Amino acid sequence: MTVLSTTTIPSPAERSRGEFTDVVCAEFAKLRTVRSTYWTLLIAFASNIGFAALAAAVIAPKLSTHDRAQVDVVQLALAGIHLSQIAYGVLGALIITGEYGSGMIRTTFAVVPRRRTLLAAKALVFAAVALITSTVSTLLAYLTFLASLPANTLSGTSFSSSGVLRAVLGGGLYLTVLGLIGFGLGVVLRSSAGAIATLFGLLFVPPLLLDLLPGSWKTDVGPYIPMQAGEQIFVAVSHEAAALAPWTGFAAFCLYAVAALLGGFLLINRRDA
Amino acid sequence: MIEAVALSKRYGSVKAVDGLSFTVPSGQVTGFLGPNGAGKSTTMRMILGLDAPSAGSVTVNGRPYTGYRRPLREVGALLDAKAVAGGRSSRNHLRWLALSNGIPTSRVDDVLRQVGLASAANKLVGGFSLGMAQRLGIAAALLGDPPVLMFDEPVNGLDPEGIAWIRSLLKALAAEGRTVLLSSHLMSEMALTADRLVIIGRGTLIAETTVAALIAEGTGNYIRVRSEAPDELKSLLLARGAKVETEADGALRVTGTTLDVVGGIARDRGLGLLELAAHQMSLEERYMELTADATEYATDTAPLAALTGK
Numbered sequence: 175m176t177v178l179s180t181t182t183i184p185s186p187a188e189r190s191r192g193e194f195t196d197v198v199c200a201e202f203a204k205l206r207t208v209r210s211t212y213w214t215l216l217i218a219f220a221s222n223i224g225f226a227a228l229a230a231a232v233i234a235p236k237l238s239t240h241d242r243a244q245v246d247v248v249q250l251a252l253a254g255i256h257l258s259q260i261a262y263g264v265l266g267a268l269i270i271t272g273e274y275g276s277g278m279i280r281t282t283f284a285v286v287p288r289r290r291t292l293l294a295a296k297a298l299v300f301a302a303v304a305l306i307t308s309t310v311s312t313l314l315a316y317l318t319f320l321a322s323l324p325a326n327t328l329s330g331t332s333f334s335s336s337g338v339l340r341a342v343l344g345g346g347l348y349l350t351v352l353g354l355i356g357f358g359l360g361v362v363l364r365s366s367a368g369a370i371a372t373l374f375g376l377l378f379v380p381p382l383l384l385d386l387l388p389g390s391w392k393t394d395v396g397p398y399i400p401m402q403a404g405e406q407i408f409v410a411v412s413h414e415a416a417a418l419a420p421w422t423g424f425a426a427f428c429l430y431a432v433a434a435l436l437g438g439f440l441l442i443n444r445r446d447a
Numbered sequence: 448m449i450e451a452v453a454l455s456k457r458y459g460s461v462k463a464v465d466g467l468s469f470t471v472p473s474g475q476v477t478g479f480l481g482p483n484g485a486g487k488s489t490t491m492r493m494i495l496g497l498d499a500p501s502a503g504s505v506t507v508n509g510r511p512y513t514g515y516r517r518p519l520r521e522v523g524a525l526l527d528a529k530a531v532a533g534g535r536s537s538r539n540h541l542r543w544l545a546l547s548n549g550i551p552t553s554r555v556d557d558v559l560r561q562v563g564l565a566s567a568a569n570k571l572v573g574g575f576s577l578g579m580a581q582r583l584g585i586a587a588a589l590l591g592d593p594p595v596l597m598f599d600e601p602v603n604g605l606d607p608e609g610i611a612w613i614r615s616l617l618k619a620l621a622a623e624g625r626t627v628l629l630s631s632h633l634m635s636e637m638a639l640t641a642d643r644l645v646i647i648g649r650g651t652l653i654a655e656t657t658v659a660a661l662i663a664e665g666t667g668n669y670i671r672v673r674s675e676a677p678d679e680l681k682s683l684l685l686a687r688g689a690k691v692e693t694e695a696d697g698a699l700r701v702t703g704t705t706l707d708v709v710g711g712i713a714r715d716r717g718l719g720l721l722e723l724a725a726h727q728m729s730l731e732e733r734y735m736e737l738t739a740d741a742t743e744y745a746t747d748t749a750p751l752a753a754l755t756g757k
Contacts, residue, residue, distance in 0.1 A: 277530030
């Protein structure tokens, strides 16, 4: 075969890297060669750090003495998560729905016919990128918060204070798992608009519904709804009686991601591309 | 070699592909033909494991496509040239393809050069014309140096230089012993490029044949002869069992005999001939004739079997 080969291609047996590693490398190459990845991550960084500075310099000094005792320092410092979670959710969904939108999914499935291997690689690459970037951004956000906070406004802000380090790192965990829910929904729904709308419906609608329902619902069901359960991991010291413990809440949040991903893994081989 | 056995695909009550069996041998360019909606693209998607067959099977070099862990080294395919993410450069697009199948990324620039896209390597694919997208799709197909290649309408959007290039490329690939399957609506293109033809209509096989055999068995082949004594020549030919019709300009349209026979009769009887020519049906006309039959006899398989010569 001479017309084509100007480079000899080693046979798979001659190569040390496994199939899964190859697919992971390919998915990482995909993720870092489109601008949307950088835009969403830039928005997430700007939001996390910007809101942290704002919370420290503008909101914290205006809090009443009573509010200062009630507010959670990390939750206040990471107020930017309310915006950056949208960036991670959208990015998680787009890494698969973007391919359905452009039709490139057919190329992807043709070059990696083991679709579950592909999904696992996509999920792994996204989770790694999301965890690193979100952890760095929440850490930077909290340091910015500390640097911008006027003296003697809040107590228990140091990393050695109860729950602070766990909560700051927890912000990154929350954003990563939220992105994975978006990814799972993207695999199931195969449409960017559908996946993003469903994800944010799932996050923002239940709290609104619970407000309309009798109070017992709020205490019985409320703690388990996705956002309520998930955000406990970035609260240093909770003042809500009904809230789940940080790791329990986070585990419940992870179950939503597991359900979405499981749905995707079950459906991916049953469908034509 | 690609082998389809009783391949079927049903979408609800619609049979897109219905019991299709054919073989694409190596070392030749095989043309895959059929009218719109005949099931060509569905069949190609099933070959690549994108759509699961409702029944039957198709294998590539003896194995189902989905059994290959690094399929780019086995099968290079261009299905839909525009089905690429527009936000990536052509080099980056080929790079992830290479990585996914453990192909050295040094191959990327090789194939870009080969398809004439070296100068557009860093351009975003979204800004590509259809012709450039086709070239990128062909580059992707060549990336793994595969023994089997499949192209769905590759000349779409290519300029004449590009068409001439792909024609010679396909022939060169087949000459190296590779299996080349090419779908096209352009019969004239097939006549120039393909050795064998697989013709389908309404999801079933109409003919699996060679280009030469297809033309030879066409019903539209005849001899046109203009003579100084047409009536006398006509009765002589009829006496020999040929079928003769008189055309508007007085020429005779003769079937059921050969040029040698007509010429011989005229010489023996001293009849002056003004014109004597074999009119061979074009591949295009023959193709129309075949696919018209497919529509007409869609519920009756016997005439179709007769056409395939089996």
